[in-house]
Amino acid sequence: GQQLNQSPQSMFIQEGEDVSMNCTSSSIFNTWLWYKQDPGEGPVLLIALYKAGELTSNGRLTAQFGITRKDSFLNISASIPSDVGIYFCAGQRGGSARQLTFGSGTQLTVLP
Amino acid sequence: NAGVTQTPKFQVLKTGQSMTLQCAQDMNHEYMSWYRQDPGMGLRLIHYSVGAGITDQGEVPNGYNVSRSTTEDFPLRLLSAAPSQTSVYFCASSISSFSGANVLTFGAGSRLTVL
Numbered sequence: 001g002q003q004l005n006q007s008p009q010s011m012f013i014q015e016g017e018d019v020s021m022n023c024t025s026s027s028i029f030n031t032w033l034w035y036k037q038d039p040g041e042g043p044v045l046l047i048a049l050y051k052a053g054e055l056t057s058n059g060r061l062t063a064q065f066g067i068t069r070k071d072s073f074l075n076i077s078a079s080i081p082s083d084v085g086i087y088f089c090a091g092q093r094g095g096s097a098r099q100l101t102f103g104s105g106t107q108l109t110v111l112p
Numbered sequence: 113n114a115g116v117t118q119t120p121k122f123q124v125l126k127t128g129q130s131m132t133l134q135c136a137q138d139m140n141h142e143y144m145s146w147y148r149q150d151p152g153m154g155l156r157l158i159h160y161s162v163g164a165g166i167t168d169q170g171e172v173p174n175g176y177n178v179s180r181s182t183t184e185d186f187p188l189r190l191l192s193a194a195p196s197q198t199s200v201y202f203c204a205s206s207i208s209s210f211s212g213a214n215v216l217t218f219g220a221g222s223r224l225t226v227l
Contacts, residue, residue, distance in 0.1 A: 004154070006154075009152075040220065040221070041220050041221070042116070042202050042204070042218030042219050042220050042221055043155070043202070043218050044218070045216070088154060088155070090155075095210050096209050096210055097143060097145065097160075097204075097206050097209065097216050098143075098145065098157060098160050098168075098170065098209065100155075100157070100216075101154075102154035102155040102156070103154050104152050104153060104154045105154060
C-alpha cells in the first residue's frame with residue numbers, strides 16, 4: 001500500500017513551546033487530515049485540508065496542505081499539558097473514507 | 113448518543129483460539145470499518161462495509177472475517193488467532209462511504225494480545 005512518512009516519531013517539549021510535525025508521501029492526495037489520539041481512546045479529527053496550498057487553523061493548531069499535494073505539516077503553538085498524545089496524519093486519494101492512508105504517528109510529550 | 117462502542121476493551125487469547133470483537137454504532141451510519149494499529153505502522157484498514165449485507169476487504173484482511181447483518185453492528189471475527197494479530201483494533205463509521213474521512217468517528221479501541 002501507499003506509505004506516509006511522518007516525522008518526528010516522538011517529541012519531548014516544554015510547556016509553552018511551539019511544536020511542528022510533518023508528513024510526506026511519494027503519492028498525491030486529494031485531502032490531508034490530522035488526528036489526535038489520547039491514551040486509551042480512538043483518533044479524533046483535528047483539521048481537514050482539501051486544497052493544495054490551503055492553510056487552516058483550529059485554535060492553537062495550524063495545518064497546511066503542501067503545494068505538491070504530497071506533504072502536509074501541523075503546528076501547535078504554546079503547548080499545554082493536554083496536548084499530550086499521538087498525532088496522526090492521513091492522506092485520502094478519492095472521496096471515500098476507505099481510501100485513507102495513515103502515517104505512523106508522532107508521540108508528543110509536554111513537560112511542565 | 114453513545115457513538116461507536118467497541119467491546120471488549122482488552123482481551124488475551126491463546127494461539128488458535130477464536131473470538132469476536134464487537135462494534136456497534138447508534139448514528140445510523142452506512143459505512144463501518146475495522147482498523148488495526150501497530151507500533152510504527154499507523155492505522156491499517158482490515159475490512160469495511162458500505163451497508164447492511166455488503167462487506168469488502170481492506171489492506172490487511174487475512175485472518176479476519178466480518179459480516180454486516182444490521183446497520184448498527186459490524187463484528188470482527190478471528191477464527192484462529194495468531195501472535196501476529198496482537199494489536200489494537202479500532203472500529204470507525206461514517207454516514208456514508210462517500211462522505212469522506214472528515215466525518216469518520218472512531219471507537220475507543222480493543223487491545224488484543226495473542227500468546
